[in-house]
Amino acid sequence: xxxxxxxxxxxxxLTAELIAVGICTDQNFPAQVVQMDGAVTxxxxxxxxxxxxxxNIPYADSYKVLAEERAFSMRFIDGGxxxxxxxxxxxxxxxxxxxxxPSPDLLEYQNNAxxxxxxxxxxxxxxxxxxxxxxxxxxxxxxxxEVNHPxxxxxxxxxxxxRIPVSAPLTPHAFVSFVLRSFYNTPFKNLxxxxxxxxxxxxxxxxxxxxxxxxxxxxxx
Amino acid sequence: xxxxxxxxxxxxxxxxxxxxxxxxxxxEEGMLYIGYPVLSASDGASSIDALWISPKRGLIIFHxxxxxxxxxxxxxQDEFANNLETRLRAHRALMQGRSLLAPPRVITYAPxxxxxANYDVSYPLTNDDNLxxxxxxxxxxxxxxxxxAHSVIQSISxxxxxxxxxxxxxxxxxxxxLKALEDSIANLDSRQSxxxxxxxxxxxxxxxxxxxxKTIILALKAAYLHAQHPDWRIAVTFNTRSxxxxxxKYITDFVFEQTRDxxxxxxxxxxxxxxxxxxxxRTGVYYQFCRANGVEFFDFSSARKKFGSxxxxxxxxxxxxxxxxxxxxxxxxxxxxEAQDFGPEFLRLCYAALSVPKRLVYAYDELQSLTESTxxxxxxxxxxxxxxxxxxxxxxxQPGQPSQDIILxxxxxxxxxxxxxxxxxGFGIYRNPDAKSGTGLIQMFDRSELWExxxxxxxxxxxKDGAKVSxxxxxxxxxxxxxxxxxxxQLIEFIVFNDPAEQAQWIADAIEKNIKQDExxxxxxxxxxxxxxTTVKQVGAPRLLLFERGIQSHVxxxxxxxxxxxxxxxxxxxxxxxxxxxxxxxxxxxIMNAQDCYYSFGSLQKIRNQIFTAxxxxxxxxxxxxxxxxxxxxxxxxxxxxxxxxxxxxTYPDEETRRFLKVVNRDLTxxxxxxxxxxxxxxxxxxxxxxxxxxxxxxxxxxxxxRLRELLDEKMRDGxx
Numbered sequence: 001x002x003x004x005x006x007x008x009x010x011x012x013x014l015t016a017e018l019i020a021v022g023i024c025t026d027q028n029f030p031a032q033v034v035q036m037d038g039a040v041t042x043x044x045x046x047x048x049x050x051x052x053x054x055x056n057i058p059y060a061d062s063y064k065v066l067a068e069e070r071a072f073s074m075r076f077i078d079g080g081x082x083x084x085x086x087x088x089x090x091x092x093x094x095x096x097x098x099x100x101x102p103s104p105d106l107l108e109y110q111n112n113a114x115x116x117x118x119x120x121x122x123x124x125x126x127x128x129x130x131x132x133x134x135x136x137x138x139x140x141x142x143x144x145x146e147v148n149h150p151x152x153x154x155x156x157x158x159x160x161x162x163r164i165p166v167s168a169p170l171t172p173h174a175f176v177s178f179v180l181r182s183f184y185n186t187p188f189k190n191l192x193x194x195x196x197x198x199x200x201x202x203x204x205x206x207x208x209x210x211x212x213x214x215x216x217x218x219x220x221x
Numbered sequence: 222x223x224x225x226x227x228x229x230x231x232x233x234x235x236x237x238x239x240x241x242x243x244x245x246x247x248x249e250e251g252m253l254y255i256g257y258p259v260l261s262a263s264d265g266a267s268s269i270d271a272l273w274i275s276p277k278r279g280l281i282i283f284h285x286x287x288x289x290x291x292x293x294x295x296x297x298q299d300e301f302a303n304n305l306e307t308r309l310r311a312h313r314a315l316m317q318g319r320s321l322l323a324p325p326r327v328i329t330y331a332p333x334x335x336x337x338a339n340y341d342v343s344y345p346l347t348n349d350d351n352l353x354x355x356x357x358x359x360x361x362x363x364x365x366x367x368x369x370a371h372s373v374i375q376s377i378s379x380x381x382x383x384x385x386x387x388x389x390x391x392x393x394x395x396x397x398x399l400k401a402l403e404d405s406i407a408n409l410d411s412r413q414s415x416x417x418x419x420x421x422x423x424x425x426x427x428x429x430x431x432x433x434x435k436t437i438i439l440a441l442k443a444a445y446l447h448a449q450h451p452d453w454r455i456a457v458t459f460n461t462r463s464x465x466x467x468x469x470k471y472i473t474d475f476v477f478e479q480t481r482d483x484x485x486x487x488x489x490x491x492x493x494x495x496x497x498x499x500x501x502x503r504t505g506v507y508y509q510f511c512r513a514n515g516v517e518f519f520d521f522s523s524a525r526k527k528f529g530s531x532x533x534x535x536x537x538x539x540x541x542x543x544x545x546x547x548x549x550x551x552x553x554x555x556x557x558x559e560a561q562d563f564g565p566e567f568l569r570l571c572y573a574a575l576s577v578p579k580r581l582v583y584a585y586d587e588l589q590s591l592t593e594s595t596x597x598x599x600x601x602x603x604x605x606x607x608x609x610x611x612x613x614x615x616x617x618x619q620p621g622q623p624s625q626d627i628i629l630x631x632x633x634x635x636x637x638x639x640x641x642x643x644x645x646x647g648f649g650i651y652r653n654p655d656a657k658s659g660t661g662l663i664q665m666f667d668r669s670e671l672w673e674x675x676x677x678x679x680x681x682x683x684x685k686d687g688a689k690v691s692x693x694x695x696x697x698x699x700x701x702x703x704x705x706x707x708x709x710x711q712l713i714e715f716i717v718f719n720d721p722a723e724q725a726q727w728i729a730d731a732i733e734k735n736i737k738q739d740e741x742x743x744x745x746x747x748x749x750x751x752x753x754x755t756t757v758k759q760v761g762a763p764r765l766l767l768f769e770r771g772i773q774s775h776v777x778x779x780x781x782x783x784x785x786x787x788x789x790x791x792x793x794x795x796x797x798x799x800x801x802x803x804x805x806x807x808x809x810x811x812i813m814n815a816q817d818c819y820y821s822f823g824s825l826q827k828i829r830n831q832i833f834t835a836x837x838x839x840x841x842x843x844x845x846x847x848x849x850x851x852x853x854x855x856x857x858x859x860x861x862x863x864x865x866x867x868x869x870x871x872t873y874p875d876e877e878t879r880r881f882l883k884v885v886n887r888d889l890t891x892x893x894x895x896x897x898x899x900x901x902x903x904x905x906x907x908x909x910x911x912x913x914x915x916x917x918x919x920x921x922x923x924x925x926x927x928r929l930r931e932l933l934d935e936k937m938r939d940g941x942x
Contacts, residue, residue, distance in 0.1 A: 015768065016765055016768055016769060019761055019764050019765045019768050020761040020762065020764075020765040021758070021761055022757040022758040022759075022760070022761045022776075025757065025775060025776035026775035026776065026793070027768070027773075027775075029768075029771065029773070075775075077757055077776075
């Protein structure tokens with residue numbers, strides 16, 4: 001079973017590996033924190049300021065706040081931000097927030113285009129026709145409403161009612177390799193397709209009715 | 222000698238008279254500011270007429286009266302004194318209990334006024350008859366506080382205070398030495414002060430090496446002009462985006478210090494050179510020009526398509542300039558930092574966007590890229606009018622007139638050994654001689670006097686073509702106190718490792734020690750990887766080791782949010798490529814993979830410029846690190862520099878050699894490199910084929926063979942001669 005300790009170690013290991021290959025250019029040390037109400041959180045130590053992404057302001061502005069407040073686990077080479085946060089209560093996983101906030105534009109590209117064009121790290125992110133879209137895998141045991149609010153779901157592009165069911169909560173590895181494979185495919189293939197797996201898979205939470213809908217299957221669970 | 226600094230004044234005649242009187246009669250140390258400082262009062266900010274500060278007489282404010290009526294000059298005196306006192310009292314160093322140790326005195330100087338014998342002596346009133354007597358009677362008993370008081374007048378003290386506080390426990394730690402060093406640079410020197418305050422009704426040029434204070438001068442100048450002329454549209458612009466935060470902070474602090482108010486950012490704009498549509502953050506000078514004049518705007522990639530690589534910005538500016546006949550006047554003052562990075566077209570665009578009298582101030586570093594004449598002289602730079610007269614020429618300096626051309630020869634960032642090493646490596650002064658050119662030199666100025674402009678003195682030989690010369694930095698151009706960090710550790714050191722892993726380990730160990738024992742802050746450290754193309758990957762190894770030890774680090778701005786280089790509130794060590802390192806500085810600089818800067822086919826100038834730029838980021842210590850045989854060679858080259866006691870001893874190349882150096886050492890484009898490598902390969906193949914007998918000479922076209930033979934003969938003869 002996944003424990004806070006295991007998830008923490010996997011997050012640390014992933015961060016270290018992505019620093020080493022150069023994809024992660026800035027980071028906050030992953031931490032395990034006992035909150036005032038007894039809950040145990042794993043991942044980002046600073047959890048204030050997360051609500052900004054829910055406010056009705058342009059994405060570029062909320063991205064900027066996240067970046068300035070350093071409300072991220074990792075920052076990638078192109079400014080993409082990764083948030084990893086798990087919450088446990090009584091040794092049970094009750095919540096997670098695994099989010100990817102891509103940089104809304106690449107201004108720096110203007111200044112040093114040579115770097116971007118000659119480096120495989122940037123191969124996937126410099127295309128002008130890309131539409132940057134934030135996405136979030138949320139797991140929330142308490143607010144479960146069958147079909148309307150699946151326990152684990154994917155929200156794309158901050159649409160209020162976008163909750164694509166996901167069959168089970170995700171490990172840090174499952175989430176990070178999903179982001180890399182989908183949005184940083186060239187560096188992923190060349191540099192980091194063998195990221196460490198430490199945590200066991202998590203338990204399926206999809207309901208029978210949700211199984212009848214279109215859903216995402218989490219890593220064979 | 223009292224130095225006079227000319228700010229803007231509405232009383233020029235009396236000011237000049239006052240300046241002459243003080244210059245002639247008080248040959249002591251001191252500064253006389255005309256039209257400075259700006260003081261906040263209940264009814265808004267205004268500048269005082271003049272202020273004289275000297276160790277012997279303290280602070281004397283002058284109230285100048287041009288006409289015959291002194292009016293209620295007592296009130297003016299009270300107001301001047303009270304306002305300046307308010308500012309001085311905020312600084313603890315100038316206070317003892319509640320009494321001010323540097324009380325300002327006020328003298329009204331009214332040369333046209335006849336002074337009644339029974340005037341109020343507590344409000345000194347002078348004309349030419351008694352000015353000197355009154356001044357002589359004014360004595361200050363605390364000359365030791367001169368530097369502190371002067372720093373307040375320059376508003377430098379409050380700007381420096383904004384820096385991160387250092388907590389020092391060990392007086393001999395690196396942190397302690399760095400703190401002492403920072404404290405020593407608390408004042409602007411006289412040239413810097415003049416550059417800040419003196420404003421030309423026209424074009425002004427400020428030249429100086431990196432670390433001579435150009436950025437702070439431009440920031441203070443913008444703030445001073447804004448405080449004096451709140452309605453002027455002022456633009457400050459620069460090339461390195463990470464400077465934006467620095468400018469904003471300096472200007473905010475200075476304006477607040479002077480006027481007790483925040484700058485009006487709609488009037489005083491800090492702009493990128495290029496800019497883009499979108500938010501206020503992104504706008505730039507070029508973008509505003511295009512928008513105001515309805516000219517097509519090019520972004521980077523469209524400019525590259527249209528004007529070609531390396532001509533992107535100059536092409537775009539030129540296009541904008543030629544597309545409009547009488548451009549909109551967007552600004553009353555434009556201040557350009559790092560003008561060498563922009564090229565003439567952008568300066569012309571700024572000039573075109575300025576209202577008459579075209580107050581353009583541009584600062585640049587002649588040696589930023591080591592190649593000469595980064596910018597042409599002003600006569601050429603700004604072009605000519607219809608009758609062929611130069612639009613801009615610099616007048617010879619006149620007393621009472623601000624200087625149009627300022628050279629800041631003192632470098633306050635790098636100590637003499639560090640700066641001289643950077644120059645020696647950049648120019649290849651002690652490089653192993655090249656077989657092709659017979660000299661190790663990589664590049665050299667055509668105008669040899671540039672060496673003296675940038676603060677070198679001839680200590681042996683002669684500075685002329687073909688002659689041996691020995692150049693050295695003097696205590697005047699490289700102040701000696703900058704070398705105090707040498708008491709803790711060598712200022713500059715080269716270390717050779719066996720492999721990248723060993724190098725990474727060493728860096729991580731050194732940084733850990735810096736932070737845990739040496740009392741350095743994270744922001745005192747920069748790690749530079751000179752080759753910009755490999756930076757992100759190369760810095761992974763040491764950053765991983767630091768992460769595992771719980772030491773925060775980041776790669777500086779390869780992303781969108783690159784306006785801020787150091788994250789001021791956070792403890793994080795910056796790793797960076799050479800582009801982002803520009804314009805920034807730190808006490809401890811690590812240069813990794815320096816072997817890449819020893820030799821590179823077709824890019825020798827470029828890589829030597831990289832190591833030059835990297836070394837000159839250091840305020841105190843530099844560690845140049847690398848591995849392999851090229852690093853050994855680089856270390857030997859440095860050893861020769863050190864053995865010459867950081868003098869540059871070489872034979873000044875004559876014109877022919879210089880031309881040759883330019884050709885052989887020029888930076889080749891990728892296509893040129895490919896074609897040279899391809900040709901070399903073909904020749905090798907041909908020789909091997911002929912040798913083996915697989916190919917006969919008869920198989921080859923006769924005409925081409927004959928041409929080749931002639932060419933070879935000719936070139937060989939040239940080579941021998």
